[in-house]
Amino acid sequence: MPDNPIHIYLMPGMAANPSIFDGLQLPTDTFVTHTLEWFVPDKGMDFEAYAVKMCGKIAHDNPVLLGVSFGGMLVQEMARHIQTRKVIAVSTVKTKDELPKRMIFAKYTKVHKLLPTGLVNNVELLAKYAFGETATKRLDLYKKYLSVRDKTYIDWSIDHIVNWDQTLPPQNLVHIHGEKDAVFPITNIKNCITVKNGTHTMIIHRAKWFNENLSPIILE
DSSP states (O other): OOSSOEEEEEEOOTTOOGGGGTTOOOOTTTEEEEEOOOOOOOTTOOHHHHHHHHHTTOOSSSOEEEEETHHHHHHHHHTTTSOOSEEEEESSOSSGGGSOHHHHHHHHHOGGGGSOGGGTTOHHHHHHHHHSSOOGGGHHHHHHHOOOOOHHHHHHHHHHHHTOOOOSOOTTEEEEEETTOSSSOGGGOOSOEEETTOOTTHHHHTHHHHHHHHHHHHHO
């Protein structure tokens, strides 16, 4: 382990497990990576309380928090409760104003409450929710990545995504977004590092870009 390493904690997106970060390779002479995993929220648990509980899994001072999609929202919330070196939000939004219109529509109509989340063991459907793309071509791959299939957790996640009300992101936030993100279209996004041809799953499919660019982004 390096002297005075930078500890970076990785938070996957909704329903996903840390295997989405398998392609990530940061220089071991500078960084030590740790992965976080979703847990089923306690009954009535709000997003802040969930973030505080997740902060209890951070074992190092002043870490870098990197979160993807819904995990990107979560690490921003966590940064309100612990000191961080940097917060890196990937394939997500920084404020409620960046949410797509369909999610704002869901917030006011509660239409998201009608989603057939009881079918979460249908990986194809879950991939549509979590990744914004049809999974038929990569079904086996998504079975590996999307392992958090508890209905309570999925319902809670969707509800907190559409009702997210953040207006000011953390000051030390870096936002990395794909120009072809189907879940959070880049037309709504301001002030981000854009990944050319990056989709919502670019942490998996564009790992090479992250391996080349993440270290200087963290260190700058």
